[in-house]
Every structure is written in C-alpha cells, then in structure tokens.
Amino acid sequence: xxxxxxxxxxxxxxxxxxxxxxxxxxxxxxxxxxxxxxxxxxxxxxxxxxxxxxxxxxxxxxxxxxxxxxxxxxxxxxxxxxxxxxxxxxxxxxxxxxxxxxxxxxxxxxxxxxxxxxxxxxxxxxxxxxxxxxxxxxxxxxxxxxxxxxxxxxxxxxxxxxxxxxxxxxxxxxxxxxxxxxxxxxxxxxxxxxxxxxxxxxxxxxxxxxxxxxxxxxxxxxxxxxxxxxxxxxxxxxxxxxxxxxxxxxxxxxxxxxxxxxxxxxxxxxxxxxxxxxxxxxxxxxxxxxxxxxxxxxxxxxxxxxxxxxxxxxxxxxxxxxxxxxxxxxxxxxxxxxxxxxxxxxxxxxxxxxxxxxxxxxxxxxxxxxxxxxxxxxxxxxxxxxxxxxxxxxxxxxxxxxxxxxxxxxxxxxxxxxxxxxxxxxxxxxxxxxxxxxxxxxxxxxxxxxxxxxxxxxxxxxxxxxxxx
RNA sequence: GGCGCCGUAGCCAAGUGGUAAGGCACUAGACUGCAAAUCUGGCAUUCGUCGGUUCGAUUCCGACCGGCGCCUCCA
Numbered sequence: 451x452x453x454x455x456x457x458x459x460x461x462x463x464x465x466x467x468x469x470x471x472x473x474x475x476x477x478x479x480x481x482x483x484x485x486x487x488x489x490x491x492x493x494x495x496x497x498x499x500x501x502x503x504x505x506x507x508x509x510x511x512x513x514x515x516x517x518x519x520x521x522x523x524x525x526x527x528x529x530x531x532x533x534x535x536x537x538x539x540x541x542x543x544x545x546x547x548x549x550x551x552x553x554x555x556x557x558x559x560x561x562x563x564x565x566x567x568x569x570x571x572x573x574x575x576x577x578x579x580x581x582x583x584x585x586x587x588x589x590x591x592x593x594x595x596x597x598x599x600x601x602x603x604x605x606x607x608x609x610x611x612x613x614x615x616x617x618x619x620x621x622x623x624x625x626x627x628x629x630x631x632x633x634x635x636x637x638x639x640x641x642x643x644x645x646x647x648x649x650x651x652x653x654x655x656x657x658x659x660x661x662x663x664x665x666x667x668x669x670x671x672x673x674x675x676x677x678x679x680x681x682x683x684x685x686x687x688x689x690x691x692x693x694x695x696x697x698x699x700x701x702x703x704x705x706x707x708x709x710x711x712x713x714x715x716x717x718x719x720x721x722x723x724x725x726x727x728x729x730x731x732x733x734x735x736x737x738x739x740x741x742x743x744x745x746x747x748x749x750x751x752x753x754x755x756x757x758x759x760x761x762x763x764x765x766x767x768x769x770x771x772x773x774x775x776x777x778x779x780x781x782x783x784x785x786x787x788x789x790x791x792x793x794x795x796x797x798x799x800x801x802x803x804x805x806x807x808x809x810x811x812x813x814x815x816x817x818x819x820x821x822x823x824x825x826x827x828x829x830x831x832x833x834x835x836x837x838x839x840x841x842x843x844x845x846x847x848x849x850x851x852x853x854x855x856x857x858x859x860x861x862x863x864x865x866x867x868x869x870x871x872x873x874x875x876x877x878x879x880x881x882x883x884x885x886x887x888x889x890x891x892x893x894x895x896x897x898x899x900x901x902x903x904x905x906x907x908x909x910x911x912x913x914x915x916x917x918x919x
Numbered sequence: 920g921g922c923g924c925c926g927u928a929g930c931c932a933a934g935u936g937g938u939a940a941g942g943c944a945c946u947a948g949a950c951u952g953c954a955a956a957u958c959u960g961g962c963a964u965u966c967g968u969c970g971g972u973u974c975g976a977u978u979c980c981g982a983c984c985g986g987c988g989c990c991u992c993c994a
Contacts, residue, residue, distance in 0.1 A: 462923095480994075488994080495994040525992075608989085609922075634991075662991095684994030685924095691991085715924080716988065725993065753932060753942070759925070759987060760932095769931060769943040776942085779956065808933090816933045820941035830957060890952055897954075908955045915956095 454509050454810045456680075457757060459688060459711040460607060464812050467710055469679045474512040476674040477503065478708070480666060480683035480691070481517040481563070484544040485526040489731035490747070490762065491717035491724035493555055495684045497748060498714040498756040498813070500557040502682065504856045505809045515560040516673045518666055519545055521567050522649050522659055530647035537567070537649045551734035555744040556858045562673050566665040570651045573660045573668040576702055577636045577653075585701040587629065592639035592656040595628050601697045607711060608689035634694050635661035663694040667707070671699065681708035685715050718761045732762070743861040745777075746770045752815035752857060773823075774861050780826045781860045784850055787833055787843055794832035795842030798849040801825030805853050815857075822853050864918045874905055878914055 456467040469475045479499045482488045488496075503513045520526075521541040530540045545565075566573075577594050580586035585600045598604045605611055628635075640650035640657035650657045670678055676699075683692065692711065699707035716723050719730040737747060749770040754760040801821050808817035829846055854860055877896050884892040900907060900916070907916045 482994080483992095492994045498994090523992095610990090632991080686989070686993050689990070691993090694991085714994070716994075718987070721986070723988070723993090727992080749942090750931085755933075757924085758932090761987090763930080765943085766931070772944085773931095773942050776956095783957085814933075816931095816942090817940070820933065823941050827958090831959090834958060885952080888952075894953065906955065909951075909953095910956080 452807055452810055454506070455812050456710060456712055457812050459713050465710075467680070469511055470677070470709065474514050475503075475506050476679045477506075477513055477515045478666070478670040478674055478678050478681045479515060479517045479560070480687055481519050482544075482548050483520040483523055483525065484541045484548060485523075485529050486544060486726070487733045487735060488548055488551060489724060489726070489733050490737075491731070492684075493551065493557075493734065493747070494717040494751050494760065495682075495714045496552060496557055497555060497751045499682050500555075501752065501756070501813055501815060501856070502712070503558060503560075504858075505813060508806070508852065508856055509810060513561075514674065516562045516564065516670060517560040518669050519548070519563055519565045520662075520665065521545070521565045523566075523662060527643055527647050527649050530649070531643040535647070537647050547735075554734050554738065555747055564669045564673065566660060566669075569665065569669050569672065570660065572672050573664045574637075574651075574653050576664065576668045576671075576698065579702045580636065580698060583701070586636055586698075588655050589628065589639075592658060593635055594637040594655055595633040596636050596694065596698055596701070597629065597633055598697060599630060601701050603700065604697050605693065607696055608693050610689070610693070634663065634690065636664050636698060637661060663691055663698060666691075667695050667699040667702075670695075670707075671703070676703045676705045676707075678708040680710045680712060682712040682714070685713040688713055714756045715759045718759055720763060721761060724762070741864075742767055742771065743774065745774050745859045745861045748857065749774045749777075749819075749859055752819055752859075755816055756813055774859055776826065777822070777854075777859050778861045780830065781850065781854070783833060784829065784843075784847055789836070789838040789840055790829075790843035790846055791832045791835050791837035791839055792842055794829055794837070794839065795845040797825060797828035797832065798842075798846040801828070802849045802852060805856075809856065818853075818857065822857065822859075825849070825853070866918050870903070870905075870918065874900065874916055878907070878916065882914065 453466045454468065455464050457464045482492060503515055506513050522537055526537050526540055530537045577586060580596065581588065581594060586594050586596050588594050637653060637655060637658050638661055640659060644650040644659055645657070649659050651659060681692065696707050718724060719732070722728050722730060724730055746767055750766055751760065753770065801824065804821035805818050808814040808821055877900055881893045881896040884896065897907060904918055905916050907914055
C-alpha cells in the first residue's frame with residue numbers, strides 16, 4: 451500500500467505520516483468557541499478534519515480524535531456580562547447547536563469533546579510547572595505569563611524569525627502587566643465581570659481564568675499524551691495560537707508537542723474571508739433553511755484541496771447540488787441492480803486504487819472525487835449493458851461503499867410532507883390513466899403541474915418515480 | 920512594511936519538465952409518445968503577462984500585473 455502523506459506546517463513540505471505506535475493516530479483538532487453559531491468557514495476546517503480522520507481509518511489506523519470546546523474566553527464573558535448571564539448560559543445552547551450542525555454535515559463524532567471549564571485543575575497544574583521551571587512568571591496583578599525569550603524554539607512553526615512586526619501593529623495593548631510585549635497570558639487575573647459571569651476560579655495566584663492557548667495544551671496532553679501524532683486546525687491558528695501551544699507544552703515537558711501540524715485554508719465569500727466582522731457569514735442553519743443537503747456542502751468543500759482558499763460564490767452550491775444528485779442517482783441504481791459485467795468489476799478496482807492513491811497523497815479530495823465520477827461513468831455504461839455477473843456487481847457495490855464511506859456524498863431522500871406526496875400520487879395516477887389512453891396532451895399537462903411545484907418525474911419500465919427538486 | 924498563498928476552459932477545480940483529471944453549464948446524437956435518468960460524441964494547440972534556463976515549460980528561475988490571507992479577535 452502506498453504511504454500516507456501529509457503536508458506538515460513545521461517543515462512546509464509534504465512528508466510521510468504515520469502514528470508513533472503504528473496503530474492509533476492521536477489527533478487533536480481545535481474546535482469552536484461556543485458563543486455564537488459556527489459559520490461555514492469554520493465548518494470547512496472541521497470537514498477537512500473529518501476527511502482526514504475517515505481517510506486514516508480507511509488506511510487501516512484507528513483514530514483517537516480530541517476536539518476541544520472553548521467555553522470560557524473574552525468574547526463569551528463579554529456576551530454573558532452584556533446579557534446578565536453566566537458563561538454557561540451562553541455556551542450551552544451554542545454547544546448543542548454545534549453538534550446539530552456538524553451532524554447535518556455528517557461530520558463524524560470525535561472520541562472526546564473536552565470543555566475548557568471542566569479542565570481547570572489540569573491547566574493550573576501546567577502553569578505551575580512552567581512557573582516552577584522559570585519559563586513563566588507571575589505579574590503584579592496575579593496574572594501569569596509565558597516568557598517567550600526563555601523558550602529558544604519560539605516562532606519555529608510560524609517562521610517568526612523571517613518576519614518583521616508591522617509598524618504600529620497591535621502590540622502591547624494588553625491591559626495586563628507583562629515583562630515583554632509579546633509574552634502571552636497563561637492565566638488571567640479575575641476581573642469583576644469574570645466573577646459576575648462565573649468565569650473565575652481559585653488558583654495559586656489568586657482568582658482568575660485560563661488564557662486562550664492553555665486549554666489546548668492541557669487537554670491535548672491529558673487525553674493524547676505529551677506528544678501528539680497530529681495537530682490540526684485553521685491556517686489562522688498557526689500564529690499565535692499554535693505557536694504558543696508549542697511553547698507552553700514543550701517548555702513543560704521537554705518533549706515535542708506534536709509530530710505533525712496540518713492547517714486548512716480559508717473559505718472566502720465573494721472573494722473575502724468569511725468572518726463575522728466582514729459580515730459575510732453563512733451558517734448551517736442557512737443551509738437547512740434553503741433545503742440544501744449536508745452532502746452538497748461536503749461536495750463543495752471536497753471539490754477543492756484543503757490547502758487552497760475556496761471561494762463560496764452564488765452558484766457554487768447549485769453546482770455541487772447537481773453533482774451530488776448524480777451520485778445519489780447512481781447509488782440507488784447500483785443498489786437495486788441485479789448483475790453487472792466483468793468490465794464493471796475492473797472499473798471498480800481501478801476506481802478504488804485511484805481513490806486511495808489520491809486520498810493518501812495529502813488528502814487530495816478533488817482527485818478522489820474525480821476517481822468517483824470516472825467510476826460512475828464507467829459503471830453506468832456497464833450497468834446499461836445489463837450483464838449477469840453477480841460477483842462484479844458485488845465488487846462495484848463494495849467499492850462504492852468504500853468511497854462513500856469517506857466522502858459521504860449521497861444526498862438523503864428529501865423528506866417530503868405527506869400532503870405533497872398524496873397530491874403527487876393522485877396526479878401520477880391520473881397521468882398513468884391518460885397515458886394508457888394515449889392522451890399525451892393530458893399526460894403532459896399533468897407533468898407541467900408537477901414541475902410547477904418542483905416535482906421531477908421519471909418513467910421507466912418499472913413504473914414512474916418522482917422526486918422533489 | 921514583513922511573511923505566505925493563488926491566477927488552468929462560461930463557472931468550480933486537479934495535475935505534470937514532454938505537450939492539460941473530474942464536476943457544473945452548454946451542445947449534437949441514442950433511448951423515450953414527449954420528458955427525466957442514462958449512454959455516445961463535442962466543448963482550453965492551451966494553463967495571468969513578459970523574459971530566462973532547457974532538446975522541450977503550463978510545470979523550474981526572474982520581473983511585472985491581478986486577487987487573497989497572516990503579522991496576537993480569528994477555522
């Protein structure tokens with residue numbers, strides 16, 4: 451079997467990847483901050499990670515994936531304070547929504563979804579280690595900072611040494627007391643709004659709360675050990691988030707924090723980064739409201755490589771919808787076929803080989819998708835030949851199962867309301883009678899009625915079927 | 920200002936030092952009473968522009984033009 455290759459941000463190269471123990475991939479993926487609905491850009495990253503975990507399982511490894519839920523941070527506290535709520539009251543509904551959304555997009559469950567607020571002791575212990583070994587210091591107000599000049603490797607992931615900080619960039623506007631402007635907070639001394647919203651805990655340095663980066667280090671190491679096989683996230687997290695995770699983790703353990711880092715590129719909307727501040731966000735709730743199947747968004751995302759920016763345009767989802775419809779049509783046809791041809795079996799084997807090769811080569815989803823569509827074309831042709839090779843058909847079904855087990859692109863049968871279904875059935879009955887009487891004008895008039903309500907019909911030897919949309 | 924990415928047909932988008940996957944759309948034909956679905960064929964002598972290296976570049980190098988992102992809110 452070909453080796454599994456991934457682009458490693460640490461080396462900026464595609465290189466062979468395998469779990470340290472040869473069996474189980476210990477994967478940490480940065481999750482959402484649950485203070486508002488995650489948008490489609492966030493989900494592009496989560497989908498890339500879903501593809502990654504499914505590809506690894508196909509390869510034969512087990513995956514132990516941890517995705518954190520950030521449920522205490524500045525924005526959450528601000529929102530809670532503004533609403534007179536506790537941070538939990540803010541985060542719980544959005545945590546639920548996150549899970550609903552990701553299920554709609556068919557993102558598989560991670561093994562663990564740890565919450566920051568449930569790992570305060572682990573975080574405090576990590577900070578104590580850093581204070582004890584001198585890489586962290588306590589500020590006048592009881593906040594604790596990481597001293598980046600005491601960690602020689604600082605900046606390796608983001609290649610900081612090659613950068614110059616922009617003149618006038620946002621530096622040192624922090625209201626906390628730091629020795630060096632670029633030192634980052636491990637622990638933040640509690641302020642009145644922290645206490646008011648339930649975002650303050652006792653610590654050796656007084657009341658306070660964790661800094662942004664701390665939770666990931668503490669929870670990753672708790673569930674996956676001191677050295678992860680792989681750490682993934684959005685490209686914007688390279689600096690400072692992941693850089694700081696590496697610093698605080700490695701300064702504490704003396705061991706590499708992650709053997710490989712993978713970052714997914716951004717989703718743009720009409721040429722601009724999808725972000726709340728830009729005001730161009732779309733959410734899964736929007737998708738559902740438009741009746742767009744999760745498989746459609748999966749196709750849109752997988753149609754581009756994860757390391758390239760992807761632009762969501764007006765007709766992007768319509769194009770994916772058409773593509774996914776073809777996959778669904780094929781899936782149904784393959785499922786009910788009674789036999790194939792020897793060439794069908796050959797096509798299936800070619801497809802599987804091409805699919806695996808593409809997927810294992812740095813998750814080349816567009817090429818994997820091409821393998822799928824080539825297979826669909828080949829298989830449709832063979833199915834038209836109506837052969838009786840049962841083994842070949844079984845092979846084709848097996849391969850399609852393998853491919854769709856990763857991509858998961860067969861659209862769900864549209865849930866049509868009973869009222870519409872009853873009406874359609876009644877109309878189809880009338881049309882059948884008209885056709886039997888060879889009154890095609892009447893039959894076509896009925897079809898026009900159906901089309902007007904978005905119903906497409908298909909006549910075949912087995913009878914007439916229909917679908918909404 | 921520093922760092923990085925990208926520019927392939929109407930649209931989306933892979934890819935390679937030896938002459939361009941796949942999808943959507945469109946289009947001709949087959950099938951169909953007509954459609955739909957499916958099949959067959961057509962659809963970039965060309966990969967932002969200009970130079971260079973090379974027997975040969977879309978693929979390597981340089982310049983330029985255009986777009987995007989990061990530089991401590993950020994998937």
